[in-house]
Amino acid sequence: MTTEMIFKDAHIVLPTEVIKGHVHVKDGMIADISEGTPPATLDKLAYDLEGDFLLPGFVELHTDHVEGHYAPRPKVRWHPMAAVLAHDAQIASSGITTVFDALRVGLDSDADLQYTDMKALADAFHRGVDEGTLRADHFLHLRCEVSADDCITAFHQFDPYPLVKLISVMDHAPGQRQFAKIEAYAVYYKGKLKMTDEEFDIFCKRRIAASERNSDRHRQMIADLCKERGLILASHDDATVEHVEEAIRQDIHVAEFPTTMEAAKASHNAGLAVLMGAPNVVRGGSHSGNIAAGDLLDEGVLDILSSDYIPMSLVQAAFLLADGEKAIELPAAVRMISDTPARATGLDDRGAIEIGKRADLVHVKKSRNTPVIRQVWRQGNRIV
Numbered sequence: 001m002t003t004e005m006i007f008k009d010a011h012i013v014l015p016t017e018v019i020k021g022h023v024h025v026k027d028g029m030i031a032d033i034s035e036g037t038p039p040a041t042l043d044k045l046a047y048d049l050e051g052d053f054l055l056p057g058f059v060e061l062h063t064d065h066v067e068g069h070y071a072p073r074p075k076v077r078w079h080p081m082a083a084v085l086a087h088d089a090q091i092a093s094s095g096i097t098t099v100f101d102a103l104r105v106g107l108d109s110d111a112d113l114q115y116t117d118m119k120a121l122a123d124a125f126h127r128g129v130d131e132g133t134l135r136a137d138h139f140l141h142l143r144c145e146v147s148a149d150d151c152i153t154a155f156h157q158f159d160p161y162p163l164v165k166l167i168s169v170m171d172h173a174p175g176q177r178q179f180a181k182i183e184a185y186a187v188y189y190k191g192k193l194k195m196t197d198e199e200f201d202i203f204c205k206r207r208i209a210a211s212e213r214n215s216d217r218h219r220q221m222i223a224d225l226c227k228e229r230g231l232i233l234a235s236h237d238d239a240t241v242e243h244v245e246e247a248i249r250q251d252i253h254v255a256e257f258p259t260t261m262e263a264a265k266a267s268h269n270a271g272l273a274v275l276m277g278a279p280n281v282v283r284g285g286s287h288s289g290n291i292a293a294g295d296l297l298d299e300g301v302l303d304i305l306s307s308d309y310i311p312m313s314l315v316q317a318a319f320l321l322a323d324g325e326k327a328i329e330l331p332a333a334v335r336m337i338s339d340t341p342a343r344a345t346g347l348d349d350r351g352a353i354e355i356g357k358r359a360d361l362v363h364v365k366k367s368r369n370t371p372v373i374r375q376v377w378r379q380g381n382r383i384v
């Protein structure tokens with residue numbers, strides 16, 4: 001039996017324009033998009049948006065938001081499935097219909113979360129997907145800290161997990177990339193790990209030695225594994241043209257959080273999709289003192305926004321960009337949270353309101369300046 005639905009009286013955000021009209025969904029796919037009112041024969045199938053916005057479901061590539069539900073306090077661990085369900089509910093109610101949940105690989109000995117924790121979460125995501133209990137479509141993103149001694153063995157611990165589709169390589173040693181300035185590193189880590197000056201010195205020396213020992217070879221090994229397995233690879237915190245050249249050689253598709261204009265331009269011009277944090281757009285700058293997403297937008301080299309640690313920041317950032325002084329229209333802002341991340345990860349069946357794509361749809365009402373998410377559908381099924 002065919003299931004059908006009409007979304008009527010909507011400002012439909014298409015890839016390059018906004019039209020007033022209706023969308024016809026059949027069996028979870030977009031079957032037709034037309035201006036004006038639907039024929040009276042279809043009216044009984046209609047959901048009335050009363051002039052509000054209809055957006056494509058958002059595609060989120062980099063979020064560690066589940067960690068806050070799983071480890072709500074230091075040393076406290078919540079039931080992994082309950083944590084995943086709570087995270088999934090917030091993801092879906094933020095308009096995200098496809099999400100790559102980030103799990104860390106290659107851990108510093110000071111890290112609070114360990115592999116047993118990461119594997120417990122990976123198991124819970126798989127169980128949720130297998131049992132059909134999750135609202136959004138979930139994949140896993142392994143964030144590989146290449147400076148860590150155990151990076152490669154840890155990577156292989158995730159071999160049995162079919163949801164792994166995206167890998168990123170990062171080096172968070174002091175003096176590298178995100179923390180090219182040691183002052184920013186001191187603020188971040190001394191605050192996070194509550195270290196004295198002396199402890200911080202020892203910590204830095206140990207991290208730098210590990211980076212020198214491991215980073216280059218681990219980065220290459222991960223790139224080779226991704227090529228072999230057809231996984232999408234992302235770079236992280238690239239700061240120089242040399243970093244970008246290495247990324248191109250390693251067949252990297254996405255440049256996550258470049259820290260300088262130089263690296264962002266070189267990445268974008270080489271065809272990598274440049275990803276920045278939506279919280280950076282909403283807050284007007286980076287929490288670690290690196291380049292602002294708004295500056296990349298001004299230069300035309302910003303491609304993807306990621307919610308990072310605040311799921312609701314995607315819709316906030318898209319409307320903020322379209323409403324602000326930046327010369328960007330709503331369709332272009334929405335592409336950064338839907339179409340472009342979908343294409344960058346090979347998900348060509350979604351990410352845009354287009355005939356033949358999955359009916360992943362978001363009803364957004366503007367309340368004063370705040371976009372409010374009213375309802376969300378994944379493949380035509382209401383999930384929020």
Ligand SMILES: [Fe+2]
Nearest residue numbers: 170178236237
């Ligand atoms: Fe980073």
